[in-house]
Amino acid sequence: MLRRLSLQGTITDYSASELRDLLPRATFDVNAALHQIQPLLDDIAQRGTPAVTDAVARFDQVELERLRVDPAAIDAAVEKLEPARRRAYQTAIDRVRQAHSAQRLPDIHTQVAPGGYITERYVPVNRVGLYVPGGLAVLASSVIMNAVPAQIAGVEQLAVTSPPQKDTGLPDEGILAVCGLLGLEEVYAVGGPAAVAMFAYGTDECDPVDMICGPGNIYVTAAKRAVRGLVGIDAEAGTTEIAIIADAEANAAHVAADLISQAEHDPAAASVLITDSVALADAVDNELAKRVPLTKHHARIHTALTGEQSGTIVVDDIDAAVRVADSYAAEHLEIHTVDAADIAMRIRNAGAIFVGTYTPVSLGDYCAGSNHILPTGGCARHSSGLSVHSFLRGIHVVNYSQSALAAVAEDVVTFANSEDLPSHGEAVSVRFEA
Structure with missing residues (x-):
């Protein structure tokens, strides 16, 4: 059911940007x-x-x-x-x-010099x-x-x-x-x-x-x-997406069920399998063929799984799978491998990572404690999911004493003059005129 892309023996031929262009992705204009x-x-x-x-x-x-x-x-x-x-x-x-x-986050107080303080509120x-x-x-x-x-x-x-x-x-x-x-x-x-x-x-x-x-x-x-x-x-945020790294030991029924779970959201939802096992890929396709027709939203799910945004990517080994996953930068990344916890710590780009067969994305959607509002469309390369930090603004509060300003006054004046902004320097030096 899933379109298949083989990168066996070729993944090293591609730069990071070329690899991103190869991977399944929904058009999002x-x-x-x-x-x-x-x-x-x-x-x-x-x-x-x-x-x-x-x-x-x-x-x-x-x-x-x-x-x-x-x-x-x-x-x-x-x-x-x-x-x-x-x-x-x-x-x-x-x-x-x-x-x-x-x-x-607590406020952070830093003394940068005797009498000179910065507080991060x-x-x-x-x-x-x-x-x-x-x-x-x-x-x-x-x-x-x-x-x-x-x-x-x-x-x-x-x-x-x-x-x-x-x-x-x-x-x-x-x-x-x-x-x-x-x-x-x-x-x-x-x-x-x-x-x-x-x-x-x-x-x-x-x-x-x-x-x-x-x-x-x-x-x-x-x-x-x-x-x-x-x-x-x-x-x-775009339409939901899931990527799964799975090896030959993964349970095909679990992988298929998890791909279906996110396809259920929307016909444009993305479900991507990354594996070094052709046998596992075949088994997952068989499971999808059995399970999709039995789902409540089978038409929506079928459209999502067969769309350009979904597919199976076959690689040589798990190292290559990690590289593909980092290039894809999934909103949700599941890891179904024998050493899932170790692989999870190697991933740099993902909205959230779900480790092992008993940590499906559905858990994170509801009751894991993690946040399910996550970056999509590859934005996990540079952005985080929603958190307490999303609602906080850092404000620097600067407090220098007379002696602390005097100690750095010459440097401020020199810097200001080097940028041809002499009045900046005078705003400091005027404070020490007799």
Whole structure:
């Protein structure tokens, strides 16, 4: 089922950039999407709430009297939670909170000279807009992954938005319930680029935010690109992707199930197998052929697995597999090898790494404690997933005494003159004139 690319005996022929170009990757034209949505963003910037309401009616076929969800609907969603689902939500919240609490940074005080001090303060963003998808997959889990790190960082105002469901005019009940469990009271029934514009420009119902975070489709990503600079964003996240390094000892059924699990998200989702075993590749194809037709979303999964973004890459050995994985820089990277923990420590480029047969990506999607909002499209080569750090800004506080400034004054003046900025130097020397 998976297209196959053999790099046996040839991988050393390629440079890093050439290798990246060879690997399966979805076409992701954000600029084209941005061209399509720019009129909508401009309309919301000019007209505010009426433009947002018009967009919701057009794209979601829901007529809203107000954008903000009544807090009573959030309370009702919590009350309706069945015990097993409530336990699952709470387990995820508790583990994400535990894992992310260690990320909160203390202020750092450094003495660089007698009487000269630099303090690095870590200050949270004041107001954050959290986007939660509600299309093909309604991701209540993304509320947890967005909100918990922001709360730990100390963000004072958190607003959540998610598309309204046609039958209720409200975001999905699971999303509302998780908001209730987390104490989030400001929730809006708006999705897509209209939600991003609402957060960025503000309306009479929703104050503008300082930062927008959360995953979404290409149009949400394009909207985030459009408003970046006016507000901060976490990343330009694309459709989900999984890569798996597997050797001859891997369990083909486990590998196939994990490839399917991410293909379930979207027809454009990427599932990539990297292996040094042709026999394993064949066994995985056989498992996929058996399992895909039995899945609930088999059409979506089949499209994803047979698309240009998915495939099997056959290499000579695990060293070559590591090189391919680093070139691909997967959002999610699973390692199914006899020495999986050691291989994991050799990987430099991945959003998150899942070690061994009992650590599937699905665990990370919900209850591992890790964050599932991760860089896609090769961005793991330079970017990290969402964390407490995403909501913190480092501010240097500089404090020099008279003697500490005097000790370095000549150097400042010399440096300033070398850059033909003599007034910079005079701003120091004037302090020591008689």
